[in-house]
Amino acid sequence: NAGVTQTPKFRVLKTGQSMTLLCAQDMNHEYMYWYRQDPGMGLRLIHYSVGEGTTAKGEVPDGYNVSRLKKQNFLLGLESAAPSQTSVYFCASKRTGSQETQYFGPGTRLLVL
Amino acid sequence: DAKTTQPTSMDCAEGRAANLPCNHSTISGNEYVYWYRQIHSQGPQYIIHGLKNNETNEMASLIITEDRKSSTLILPHATLRDTAVYYCIVSSTSGTYKYIFGTGTRLKVLA
Numbered sequence: 001n002a003g004v005t006q007t008p009k010f011r012v013l014k015t016g017q018s019m020t021l022l023c024a025q026d027m028n029h030e031y032m033y034w035y036r037q038d039p040g041m042g043l044r045l046i047h048y049s050v051g052e053g054t055t056a057k058g059e060v061p062d063g064y065n066v067s068r069l070k071k072q073n074f075l076l077g078l079e080s081a082a083p084s085q086t087s088v089y090f091c092a093s094k095r096t097g098s099q100e101t102q103y104f105g106p107g108t109r110l111l112v113l
Numbered sequence: 114d115a116k117t118t119q120p121t122s123m124d125c126a127e128g129r130a131a132n133l134p135c136n137h138s139t140i141s142g143n144e145y146v147y148w149y150r151q152i153h154s155q156g157p158q159y160i161i162h163g164l165k166n167n168e169t170n171e172m173a174s175l176i177i178t179e180d181r182k183s184s185t186l187i188l189p190h191a192t193l194r195d196t197a198v199y200y201c202i203v204s205s206t207s208g209t210y211k212y213i214f215g216t217g218t219r220l221k222v223l224a
Contacts, residue, residue: 004156031210042200042214043157050209058211090156098206101147104156 002026004105006091012111013081021076021108023091031094032074033058033102034066036087043090049074081112117201122219125195131188133218135201138182143206146177148186150197151217157200160186164206191222 007022023032030051035043035058045058047066055066063085065077074093078085088109092102118136125131137146145164149157161168161175163184168175174187188195200217204210 033211035214037154040216042216043212044214045211048209048211056209059213088154092156094210098145098210099162100210101159101162102210102212103159106156107154109154 004091004093004103006089006105006108008108009106010109010111012113013078014113015082017081018077018079019081019110020078021089021091021110023074023076023093023105025072025074025093025103027093027095027103028071029093029103030071030096031102032068033092033094034064034074034076035090035092036060036085037090037107038087046076046089078110081110083112086110086112116213117203117215119199119201119215119218121216122221124221124223125188125191127193127222127224128190131186131191131195131220131222133186133188133199133201133220134183135185136183137201137203140181140203141205144203145206146175146181146184147202147204147212148173148175149200149202150195151200152194152197160199191220193222193224196220196222 033048034046049068052071091105147162148160177184198217
């Protein structure tokens with residue numbers, strides 16, 4: 001049971017390039033979330049999904065798109081990367097139920113030059 | 114979703130109890146209080162959560178005031194490995210279960 005995994009661990013992009021971050025969970029969780037964390041700040045919610053085939057915007061969705069074609073995977077896309085998107089990206093998943101908590105992945109460090 | 118307020122930083126001597134306060138004065142009746150911590154730049158790690166009763170697990174205790182407007186996380190015997198940023202989060206018990214993170218409290222455990 002690997003929990004929540006993220007790919008890649010680290011990536012450098014040039015301004016204007018595109019990329020996709022992959023989050024995978026093997027716990028059969030319904031809910032999945034993408035956050036970003038800038039230096040000295042708490043995590044901010046980008047997009048989330050309450051089930052396969054559904055996505056919704058969080059606090060800071062601009063410049064990102066997401067897809068949840070399979071229950072276990074949640075993809076975060078940057079169509080045209082900007083230096084302001086330099087950050088650490090965390091994915092989390094959660095089982096249905098009010099007492100359940102979010103499980104976080106190890107993070108992806110993204111540097112946009 | 115309710116917002117939380119925490120002190121920016123705290124120090125604690127190794128072996129002593131660490132008491133981390135959190136203010137959540139706008140919490141509503143269907144919102145839980147969660148505590149997570151983040152060591153270095155790893156993914157946040159769940160510690161404990163509660164609705165209105167005090168809670169205890171193998172990691173910590175959570176004391177929630179009767180009016181639910183504030184809470185305290187207690188690490189009973191802090192160790193150097195407890196040095197981390199601690200986040201207090203308020204989240205609904207239904208719907209999207211979104212977390213709104215503040216800037217947290219940076220706890221430094223001193224030898």
